Amino acid sequence: MAESSESPPAGPRSSNNGKRPGARLVMISAALGGLLVLVVSAVLNWPSSENGSRGVSLVPGAGSPDDQQAAASPPEFEADAGTCLNWTRPDAGDIRKVTCSEPHLFEVTGTSDLQEEFDGRAPFPSVEQWERLKKQRCTDVAIRYLGGNFDPNGRFQVGAFTPSSRGWENGDRTLHCGLQQPSPxxxxxxxTGTVKKLDQSDIHDPGTCMGINGTSVSGPVECSQPHSFEITGVVDLGEKFTEGYPPIEEQDKFLFTRCQELTAQYAGSEKAAEDKGLTVSWDNLTQQSWNAGSRKVNCKVGAQLPDDGGLAPITGSVKAEVTVGTQPAPSEPAPATPGAPASGTR
Structure with missing residues (x-):
């Protein structure tokens, strides 16, 4: 923990560095190892009745020649921008329209026509091509849909339903874009609700513990399980900075004090985190996020492995007994079906 408010440690920052199309990169604070967590959202097949040429199954590697077509009679519907979709099966085979006031997985933002880039003789795109297309085309669609107020570092990320390989062979070149809330x-x-009216700030309720996979952050877990961070508070930077975007240095100076205060209130004492070997840290907002309307950031506690080895696994809440590991947490493989509904909620 830093000893002086004049030299606060840098808080974690969220940004897209473009190393992988469609990926969201979350930078953890320098004090906690500068780790990168890669979040890749799913690419799905769009349901249609076009002679069975398009299915509803998830494309495990969007570009796989055998798309694992779903049932012989896929749902027959078109979904306009603003439509909300939900499904329960891992392959999205039971996809259906719901009102946006109901819990849902996908909000349609519009379509992008790929005809100019891929003529009738073009081969079915590879995984990397689909991710690039989703990132480029669906981000533009989301920006238009939200009137320019899309936070690419926020709570929601672009997703897409694509033609299947058989649909592609029959001339389908439409990318159906939307917004979704992926786990790591x-x-x-x-x-619940339309993204047009929701806060896009990438925050979690105090008391949420973020899981750990190796030395990377994963999705929320019970605090009794190994985790990377415990959220101790949420700060609205708009209440402090009322005259425009605050530089990172100004955010850090304010959050150094405010997150210490919120963590002390949450944990029950000013020294609770330090006494248990935990460090207080926080998130920062980029100019792009601020321009999109995001104002809130997380305060949190975590720990570092010896010799700058990355994030340490923590068991237990800072409110009670805590064990800080000295070895990296086990690394779990990625799930076989990205795009399947996650357990729990955000």
């Missing part, structure tokens, strides 16, 4: 493993959390 690629599964999708349900959300």
């Amino acid at each position: 493993s690629g599964t999708l959390y349900r959300f």
Whole structure:
């Protein structure tokens, strides 16, 4: 823990560095190892009745030649921008329209026509091509749909339903874009309401513990399980900074004090985190996130492995007994079906 408010440690920052199309990169604070967590959202097949040429199954590797077509009679519907979709099966085979006031996995933002880039002789795109197309095309669609107020570092990420390989062979070149709420493993959390009216700030309720996979952050877990961070508070930077975007240094100076205060209130004493070997840290907002309307950030506690080895696994809440591991947590493989509904909610 830093000793002086004049030199606060840098808080974690969220940004897209473009290393992998469609990926969301979350930078953890320098004090906690500068780790990167990669979140890749799913690419799905769009349901249609076009002679069975398009299915509803998840494409495990969007670009696989055998798309594992779902039932012989896929649902027959078109979904306009603003439509909300939900499903319960891992392969999305039971996809259906719901009102946006119900919990759902996907909010349709519009379509993007790929005809100019891929003529009738073009081969079915690879995984990397689909991710690039989703990132580029669906981000533009989301920005238009939200009137320019899309936070690419926020709670929601772009997703897409694509033609199947058979649909592609029959000339289908439409990418159906939407917004979704992915977990770090690629599964999708349900959300309620339209993104147009929801706060896009990437925050969690105090008391949420974020899981750990190796030395990387994963989705929320019970605090009795090994985890990377425990959320101790949420700060609205808009209440402090009323005259425009605050530089990171100004955010850090304010959050250093405010997150210490919130953590002390949450944990029950000013020294609770330090006495248990935990460090207080926080998130920062980028200019892009601020321009999109995001104002809130997390305060949290975590720990570092010896010799700057990355994030340490923590068991137990800072409110009670805590064990800080000295070895990396086990690394779990990615799930076989990204895009499947996640367990729990956000």
